[in-house]
Amino acid sequence: MSTTGPAPQRRMRADARRNYERLLAAAATVFAEHGVDASLEDIARRAGVANGTLYGHFPTRQALLEALLRDRMDALTATARDLLDHPSAHEALVIWARAAMAHTTTYRGLVTALMRSIKDESSELHAACRAVLVGGEQLLTRAQAAGTVREDATAADLYAMINAVAWAGEQTTPAQGERLLTFSIDGLHPSRSREHSS
Amino acid sequence: MSTTGPAPQRRMRADARRNYERLLAAAATVFAEHGVDASLEDIARRAGVANGTLYGHFPTRQALLEALLRDRMDALTATARDLLDHPSAHEALVIWARAAMAHTTTYRGLVTALMRSIKDESSELHAACRAVLVGGEQLLTRAQAAGTVREDATAADLYAMINAVAWAGEQTTPAQGERLLTFSIDGLHPSRSREHSS
DNA sequence: ACCTGAACACCGTTCAAGT
DNA sequence: ACCTGAACACCGTTCAAGT
Numbered sequence: 001m002s003t004t005g006p007a008p009q010r011r012m013r014a015d016a017r018r019n020y021e022r023l024l025a026a027a028a029t030v031f032a033e034h035g036v037d038a039s040l041e042d043i044a045r046r047a048g049v050a051n052g053t054l055y056g057h058f059p060t061r062q063a064l065l066e067a068l069l070r071d072r073m074d075a076l077t078a079t080a081r082d083l084l085d086h087p088s089a090h091e092a093l094v095i096w097a098r099a100a101m102a103h104t105t106t107y108r109g110l111v112t113a114l115m116r117s118i119k120d121e122s123s124e125l126h127a128a129c130r131a132v133l134v135g136g137e138q139l140l141t142r143a144q145a146a147g148t149v150r151e152d153a154t155a156a157d158l159y160a161m162i163n164a165v166a167w168a169g170e171q172t173t174p175a176q177g178e179r180l181l182t183f184s185i186d187g188l189h190p191s192r193s194r195e196h197s198s
Numbered sequence: 199m200s201t202t203g204p205a206p207q208r209r210m211r212a213d214a215r216r217n218y219e220r221l222l223a224a225a226a227t228v229f230a231e232h233g234v235d236a237s238l239e240d241i242a243r244r245a246g247v248a249n250g251t252l253y254g255h256f257p258t259r260q261a262l263l264e265a266l267l268r269d270r271m272d273a274l275t276a277t278a279r280d281l282l283d284h285p286s287a288h289e290a291l292v293i294w295a296r297a298a299m300a301h302t303t304t305y306r307g308l309v310t311a312l313m314r315s316i317k318d319e320s321s322e323l324h325a326a327c328r329a330v331l332v333g334g335e336q337l338l339t340r341a342q343a344a345g346t347v348r349e350d351a352t353a354a355d356l357y358a359m360i361n362a363v364a365w366a367g368e369q370t371t372p373a374q375g376e377r378l379l380t381f382s383i384d385g386l387h388p389s390r391s392r393e394h395s396s
Numbered sequence: 397a398c399c400t401g402a403a404c405a406c407c408g409t410t411c412a413a414g415t
Numbered sequence: 416a417c418c419t420g421a422a423c424a425c426c427g428t429t430c431a432a433g434t
Contacts, residue, residue: 115369168362171313187385
């Protein structure tokens with residue numbers, strides 16, 4: 001699979017490449033400290049470049065995030081593939097869901113960006129998010145085949161669920177996020193699904 | 199129970215009272231259109247008052263939100279009380295959870311403010327959020343006594359769960375939010391809770 | 397081919413001066 | 416007692432001018 005987007009291009013002027021790397025490093029620091037809605041001006045300042053240089057390399061905030069997260073998101077997708085070999089289909093799903101939640105909470109505010117990007121095809125993060133969703137879908141389908149997950153749950157449900165729970169954890173405490181994840185996964189069981197009778 | 203906070207004060211100069219009402223009306227319009235993170239300057243403009251006048255009446259964005267939502271949040275708390283008389287403890291909880299989720303999605307971005315306010319005691323919205331949480335707690339406890347909800351679920355879990363699901367619905371579609379709510383509620387069942395065995 | 401920094405339009409918040 | 420509007424500090428984004 002060919003990676004999309006303007007990665008650190010093969011041929012780039014030496015100073016350009018240096019600025020590119022500096023911007024990425026500064027973004028990692030600033031995002032870690034202030035979340036992904038941090039000031040871009042601050043990032044440029046810390047990278048020691050002019051404001052416009054940042055826009056030259058990363059036309060949008062999402063583009064910057066994509067460059068920063070690409071490897072980790074690819075790894076998460078790869079993990080999903082690997083877990084298809086796990087002896088327990090259900091445990092594989094649970095393990096992956098926890099990993100996905102951990103990734104999603106890398107930076108404050110990231111979960112919102114990831115949730116937005118799954119439906120916004122123009123986002124530079126869209127492709128990576130799609131890949132993650134598809135990775136989760138395979139684990140979900142396998143668990144459904146094994147009979148441990150209700151049939152009406154979709155990949156979109158799983159994606160939304162993980163993000164919702166990660167968001168809650170971010171807003172309160174990581175422990176609260178963990179609790180909700182447990183409850184949510186239990187809610188996927190095909191047990192007594194809909195007993196809307198009085 | 200005495201309402202907290204500086205409500206539309208009993209005695210207020212006529213022009214002050216008029217500005218107060220105008221600001222509230224403008225805020226309702228602007229929040230509905232742009233979400234609760236909308237420009238305060240825009241609200242002041244639309245209310246036809248100077249910038250500083252808004253701050254005179256509402257020192258923070260949360261104070262403005264509180265004044266705007268007070269009645270609805272009180273109603274939600276009252277609904278919880280009323281539902282204690284519902285014949286089915288479990289159905290009462292589900293009905294209320296849906297009502298809470300609907301309230302939470304009144305304005306875009308509101309869910310984040312409500313989630314923040316439950317742990318931020320300095321927020322003008324804190325008291326109202328606490329009251330809502332306690333309302334939910336009573337319904338939760340009753341359902342637990344009836345044996346339809348797992349014993350280890352807490353009021354904080356319920357509050358976080360409703361908000362997380364509402365957030366997901368806001369970020370994607372209301373239908374997706376509904377689906378997650380259903381799954382989450384099923385996850386509260388005391389059925390096969392923790393089968394972490396391979 | 398890339399970088400710079402000023403320019404523009406927009407904020408939240410404060411506060412002296414008015415009435 | 417309340418209102419006004421300027422002031423300050425901070426943004427995101429664009430773009431002519433440089434090298």
